[in-house]
Amino acid sequence: xxxxxxxxxxxxxxxxxxTEAGRRRELWEGTVRKCLGEDFPPSDVQRQQFRHFRYQEVxxxxxxxxxxxxxxxxxxxxxxxxxxxxxxxxxxxLFQALVTFSEVSVHFSEEEWALLDPDQRSxxxxxxxxxxxxxxxxVFDMHWRKHRREKPYKYVDCGKNFSQSTNxxxxxxxxxxxKPYKCADCGKSFAWNKDFTDHLRxxxxxKPYKCADCGKSFAQSTHLIVHRRxxxxxKPYKCVDCGKSFAQKKDFTDHLRxxxxxKPYECADCGKSFAQKAQLTVHRRxxxxxKPNNCADCGKSFVWSKDLTVHQRxxxxxKPYKCVDCxxxxxxTAQLTVHQRxxSxxKPYKCVVCGKSFARKKDFTDHLRxxxxxKPYECTDCGKSFTQSxHLIVHRRxxxxxKPYKCVDCGKSFVRKNDLIVHRRxxxxxKPYKCVDCGK
Numbered sequence: 310x311x312x313x314x315x316x317x318x319x320x321x322x323x324x325x326x327x328t329e330a331g332r333r334r335e336l337w338e339g340t341v342r343k344c345l346g347e348d349f350p351p352s353d354v355q356r357q358q359f360r361h362f363r364y365q366e367v368x369x370x371x372x373x374x375x376x377x378x379x380x381x382x383x384x385x386x387x388x389x390x391x392x393x394x395x396x397x398x399x400x401x402x403l404f405q406a407l408v409t410f411s412e413v414s415v416h417f418s419e420e421e422w423a424l425l426d427p428d429q430r431s432x433x434x435x436x437x438x439x440x441x442x443x444x445x446x447x448v449f450d451m452h453w454r455k456h457r458r459e460k461p462y463k464y465v466d467c468g469k470n471f472s473q474s475t476n477x478x479x480x481x482x483x484x485x486x487x488k489p490y491k492c493a494d495c496g497k498s499f500a501w502n503k504d505f506t507d508h509l510r511x512x513x514x515x516k517p518y519k520c521a522d523c524g525k526s527f528a529q530s531t532h533l534i535v536h537r538r539x540x541x542x543x544k545p546y547k548c549v550d551c552g553k554s555f556a557q558k559k560d561f562t563d564h565l566r567x568x569x570x571x572k573p574y575e576c577a578d579c580g581k582s583f584a585q586k587a588q589l590t591v592h593r594r595x596x597x598x599x600k601p602n603n604c605a606d607c608g609k610s611f612v613w614s615k616d617l618t619v620h621q622r623x624x625x626x627x628k629p630y631k632c633v634d635c636x637x638x639x640x641x642t643a644q645l646t647v648h649q650r651x652x653s654x655x656k657p658y659k660c661v662v663c664g665k666s667f668a669r670k671k672d673f674t675d676h677l678r679x680x681x682x683x684k685p686y687e688c689t690d691c692g693k694s695f696t697q698s699x700h701l702i703v704h705r706r707x708x709x710x711x712k713p714y715k716c717v718d719c720g721k722s723f724v725r726k727n728d729l730i731v732h733r734r735x736x737x738x739x740k741p742y743k744c745v746d747c748g749k
Contacts, residue, residue: 425433460470462477466484471477479501482488488498490505494512499505507529510516516526518533522540527533535557538544544554546561550568555561563585566572572582574589578596583589591613594600600610602617606624611617619641622628628638630645634652639645647669650656656666658673662680667673675697678684684694686701690708695701703725706712712722714729718736723729734740743749 422430460472462471462474463469464471464477464480464484469480471480482500488500490499490502492498492505492508492512494509497508499508510528516528518527518530519525520527520533520536520540522537525536527536538556544556546555546558548554548561548564548568550565553564555564566584572584574583574586575581576583576589576592576596578593581592583592594612600612602611602614604610604617604620604624606621609620611620622640628640630639630642631637632639632645632648632652634649637648639648650668656668658667658670659665660667660673660676660680662677665676667676678696684696686695686698687693688695688701688704688708690705693704695704706724712724714723714726715721716723716729716732716736718733721732723732
C-alpha cells in the first residue's frame with residue numbers, strides 16, 4: 310500500500326517536518342469537528358459502515374487510520390457522553406452491531422507498517438487497545454448478566470424487564486403496534502429486523518444456510534437446525550405422558566393435544582373443533598367446496614391430498630401393499646387390512662340386535678338398515694328407496710334398459726350378475742342345489 314500521510318497523532322513532531330505535521334494535525338482536527346457537527350445517518354447505517362470497513366479498500370495505511378478514527382467518532386460519539394456513561398453507551402452500540410475484535414481491528418504488513426510515522430503508530434496502538442478493551446468488556450458484561458440474571462431495562466407499561474436495550478426496544482413494538490421494517494416488494498411490515506431479513510429471502514430466493522451432510526439449503530438458520538435432526542436422529546421434544554419423542558416443536562405441541570384433548574381450532578360455519586390448524590383448513594373445504602388436489606390424468610379433483618395419491622394408482626396400476634399370506638397386492642392399506650381378515654377370520658363389527666358379525670364396516674352398516682328400516686338411496690325416476698347403493702344402481706337399469714351382463718354362449722343379456730350366473734347353468738348343466746331327502 311502506498312500514499313502520502315494525511316494525518317498524525319496528537320503531538321507535532323519537532324524539526325524540519327514540524328510545519329507539515331502541524332498541517333496534518335489541523336486537517337485531522339478539522340475532519341473530527343466536521344463529523345461532530347453534521348447530521349449523522351441512522352445508527353444501524355453507521356454500524357454497517359463500521360463493520361463493512363476494509364483497509365484493503367483505502368489508499369495506504371495512513372488513510373486507514375484516518376478512516377477508522379472517523380468511523381469510531383461518527384458512530385460511537387464518545388465525546389458527547391458523560392465520562393461515567395460513555396463506556397456503557399459504547400458497549401451497547403457495539404453489542405447492537407454484534408462486532409468481534411477481529412471486525413474492529415486493522416492489520417498491517419511489515420511494508421505497510423514501515424510507512425507509518427511514530428505518531429500514526431501511536432494512534433494505531435491506542436485505537437486498537439481501546440477497541441479490544443471495549444469488546445472484551447462487552448463480552449464479559451453481557452456474559453455476567455446471564456449468570457446474575459440481571460435485567461436492567463424495564464418497560465414501564467407492563468413491568469417486564471430485559472437484559473439488553475435492543476430487546477426492550479423490540480418489546481415496545483408489541484404495545485405500540487409499530488412495525489418499522491417494511492418490505493419494498495410486497496409492502497408487508499415487521500417489528501423485528503430478523504423477521505424482516507428472513508422475509509426478504511422469499512423475494513430474493515436466497516438460502517444462505519446449507520446442510521453439510523446433504524447440501525440442502527435453507528433461508529433461515531432455524532430451518533437448518535431442525536433439518537439437521539434428520540441426519541443426527543435427534544428428537545429433543547419428549548412427551549412425558551407416553552414417552553414419544555419429536556424432532557420439531559410443532560409436532561410435539563400437536564401431539565400433546567391427544568392427551569389433553571384440546572381442540573383450539575374451531576370452524577366458524579359448523580362449530581366443529583380440531584386439534585391442528587391443518588385439519589381445520591382441510592375441513593373448511595367441505596363448506597367452500599374447494600378441491601385443490603387435481604389429477605393430471607383425468608382431471609378429477611379431491612379435498613384431501615392423500616385421496617389424490619390413492620386415486621393416481623388407478624392410472625399407474627401401482628399396488629404397494631402386499632398380503633404376506635397369499636401375496637395379493639392392493640393399492641390402499643385399508644383394502645389390505647380388510648383382506649387380511651379373510652385369513653385371520655376376524656369380524657370386528659358385531660350387530661347388537663341379532664349378534665351377527667362382519668369383516669367389513671360397509672357390510673355392517675348395510676346390515677343395520679334391516680333392523681332400522683332405513684332406506685337412504687332413492688330412485689329419482691320412480692321414488693323407490695333402497696337400503697344399499699348397489700341395489701339402487703341395479704334398479705336404475707330397469708329405467709335405462711341397461712343389461713351389462715351378457716352370456717357368451719347364446720348372447721342373451723341380463724340386468725343382474727346373479728341372473729347371468731343362473732342362466733349359464735342351462736349351458737353347463739350344473740345343478741348345485743341337492744335335496745337332502747332324496748338326493749335329486
